[in-house]
Amino acid sequence: KAGVTQTPRYLIKTRGQQVTLSCSPISGHRSVSWYQQTPGQGLQFLFEYFSETQRNKGNFPGRFSGRQFSNSRSEMNVSTLELGDSALYLCASSLAPGQRSQGYTFGSGTRLTVV
Amino acid sequence: GEDVEQSLFLSVREGDSSVINCTYTDSSSTYLYWYKQEPGAGLQLLTYIFSNMDMKQDQRLTVLLNKKDKHLSLRIADTQTGDSAIYFCAERLQFYFGTGTSLTVIP
Numbered sequence: 001k002a003g004v005t006q007t008p009r010y011l012i013k014t015r016g017q018q019v020t021l022s023c024s025p026i027s028g029h030r031s032v033s034w035y036q037q038t039p040g041q042g043l044q045f046l047f048e049y050f051s052e053t054q055r056n057k058g059n060f061p062g063r064f065s066g067r068q069f070s071n072s073r074s075e076m077n078v079s080t081l082e083l084g085d086s087a088l089y090l091c092a093s094s095l096a097p098g099q100r101s102q103g104y105t106f107g108s109g110t111r112l113t114v115v
Numbered sequence: 116g117e118d119v120e121q122s123l124f125l126s127v128r129e130g131d132s133s134v135i136n137c138t139y140t141d142s143s144s145t146y147l148y149w150y151k152q153e154p155g156a157g158l159q160l161l162t163y164i165f166s167n168m169d170m171k172q173d174q175r176l177t178v179l180l181n182k183k184d185k186h187l188s189l190r191i192a193d194t195q196t197g198d199s200a201i202y203f204c205a206e207r208l209q210f211y212f213g214t215g216t217s218l219t220v221i222p
Contacts, residue, residue: 004157033209042214043158043203056210090157097208103148104209106157 002027004093004107012113018079021110025072025093031055032074033104034066037088046089049074050097081114088112119206121213128221133191135216137204140185144206147180149189152201152215161189161202196220 005024013019025032034046045058049068066076072093078085088111092104119139127133139147145166150158164171164178164187171178177190187204201215 035212043212045210045212048210056208058210092158092209103150103160103163104158106150106159108155108157 004091004105006089006091006107006110008110009108010111010113012115013081015081015083015114017081018077019081019112020075020077021089021091021112023074023076023091023093023107025074025091026105029093029095029105030072031094031097032068032072033092033094034074034076035090035092036060037090037109038086043090046076048097055097078112083114086112086114119204119211119213121202121204121216123214124217124219126219126221127194129194129196131194133194133198133218133220135189135191135202135204135218137187137189137213138185139187139204139206139211139213141206141211142182142185144208146208147178147187148205148209149176149178149187150203150205150212152203154200158203191218194218194220196222 007022031050033048036044048056052068063079068074088109090109092106094104121137148163149161151161152158162173175192179188199220201217203215204213
């Protein structure tokens, strides 16, 4: 079956702009989580969605937001981009938040560069 | 806040064993995970251990958990060049990941 699909793979934006990233989970998976990966900070949890509801949120400013649609696809949005937002954004899906023994399946990520 | 720590780099010779260590802070974690990230790819779940276990073996992988010291380790036996990657431990419902250990296998 198809894996977790993230689009686009690469993105270059200018400071002050906004950006929307998309994630399509594995078919049947209803939980989607987003992470920011940078060389200095490692992997930082952004938020988790399940059944179109945000279940958990990490310590990121309000410029970072997300949503999940009825087909479980998720988008994350970053407004007023800053240079420090340059990172690899990873999406992960699982059957449900409670399916902890199965871990997450990650997408290949969207590489965002802010100039 | 939560803190998951790993050493940044590890270099081993092909055929030797690799041991990657991780310390975590949340004693309520029920599962602890190890993920592998190859260049240009997302993370791949390697294995996990339930918190009531001390050890779990899965082919070349052995996970050891010391709950008292909040220490987790991943041992890779007979390390191969294909094992070169970044390895992450994760805890607390996978909200918190370590900084990752970059493993280099020398032929």
